[in-house]
Amino acid sequence: MxxxxxxxxxxxxxxxxxxxxxxxxxxxxxxxxxxxxxxxxxxxxxxxxxxxxxxxxxxxxxxxxxxxxxxxxxxxxxxxxxxxxxxxxxxxxxxxxxxxxxxxxxxxxxxxxxxxxxxxxxxxxxxxxxxxxxxxxxxxxxxxxxxxxxxxxxxxxxxxxxxxxxxxxxxxxxxxxxxxxxxLKDVPGLVANRIQQGVAREVFSLIEMGVASPKDIDTALKFGPAFRYATTGQLEVADMGGLDIWCTVGDNLLSVMDNRTEANPILRQKVSEGKLGLKSGEGFFEYPAEKVEELKNNFNKRLITQLKVSKNYI
Structure with a gap:
């Protein structure tokens, strides 16, 4: 023990x-x-x-x-x-x-x-x-x-x-x-990080193409896929929707989605400009110094809320 x-x-x-x-x-x-x-x-x-x-x-x-x-x-x-x-x-x-x-x-x-x-x-x-x-x-x-x-x-x-x-x-x-x-297999990123990078790659690509603002792209994720992902895994989501539908949509979308094998240029540009996010005061959004602690607390408060709720879905 x-x-x-x-x-x-x-x-x-x-x-x-x-x-x-x-x-x-x-x-x-x-x-x-x-x-x-x-x-x-x-x-x-x-x-x-x-x-x-x-x-x-x-x-x-x-x-x-x-x-x-x-x-x-x-x-x-x-x-x-x-x-x-x-x-x-x-x-x-x-x-x-x-x-x-x-x-x-x-x-x-x-x-x-x-x-x-x-x-x-x-x-x-x-x-x-x-x-x-x-x-x-x-x-x-x-x-x-x-x-x-x-x-x-x-x-x-x-x-x-x-x-x-x-x-x-x-x-x-x-x-x-x-x-x-x-x-079960030693692959770079293991499981969760690889899934997260797959989502991030398309999010950064949408920003690069000017499809929507950073705020609206995050809204689409939070109240679309991520809303389900908080309580439901991707494979269950696919089963619920129908694998035939997922197959058709995959054929239609995957060929026109981002498939690059390195970090997105817009992300690299932010880094080169020193715009690293919360730690530097600006990333895709702005973080005034006087509000950093409040913003971090708000972020963690949301995680605590999810943590409490998630215990109902184990």
């Missing part, structure tokens, strides 16, 4: 992963070497928990005990040596992950399970320098951002581990409120 958790990296994803496990009573060792992140991460987690309490996701009285479940470390060996499950959320640099896994392989118990939050790097490459026995206990466990609110977790089952080990991790994720996706 998995009890003690270690999370490596306390940045955007890592702190949310640690927060989630702590919310469900698991003791979490959170490893981070950056002084800047270390000095602010517990304040970030506390602020997120207060916001979650204000929106009915946790009880305010639980916040301190949740925070007490998290212990910060800057010494890697101390952070992982007693862990049953270690997940890394470090930058997407294969050499970094290889070194990290190789190092902790010598610190951890024989039965400790290793995981990576990556959705773009190959598992075989990441576990290249660990022992043969450890390779049977390594997997990808990919979370979505923000990790403490998004209920999905993609779990790899690529043939290197036995069913019992997989089930052990799957049970852990179910206990912390995640809906798991069992991924």
């Amino acid at each position: 998995i009890r003690n958790i270690a999370v490596l990296g306390a940045g955007t994803m890592g702190h949310g992963i640690a927060e989630t496990f702590a919310m469900y009573g698991y003791p979490v060792n959170l490893y981070e070497t950056s002084e800047k992140i270390k000095s602010s991460v517990m304040g970030t987690i506390k602020a997120e928990l207060i916001f979650a309490a204000e929106n009915g996701l946790v009880n305010k009285s639980e916040i301190e005990s949740i925070l007490n479940n998290i212990t910060l470390y800057d010494d890697l060996k101390s952070a992982v040596e007693n862990a049953d499950y270690v997940i890394e959320a470090t930058p997407e640099i294969i050499e970094l992950k290889q070194r990290l896994f190789s190092e902790i392989d010598g610190y951890c118990k024989e039965d400790t399970i290793f995981a990576s939050n990556t959705s773009s790097l190959a598992l075989n490459e990441m576990m290249k320098n660990v022992s043969e026995s450890r390779k049977e206990k390594m997997m990808v466990c990919h979370w979505y951002n923000p990790a403490h609110l998004m209920p999905i977790a993609e779990l790899s089952y690529f043939g290197n581990m036995n069913e019992e080990t997989y089930k052990n991790v799957e049970e852990l994720y179910h206990k912390v409120g995640k809906q798991t996706v069992k991924v």
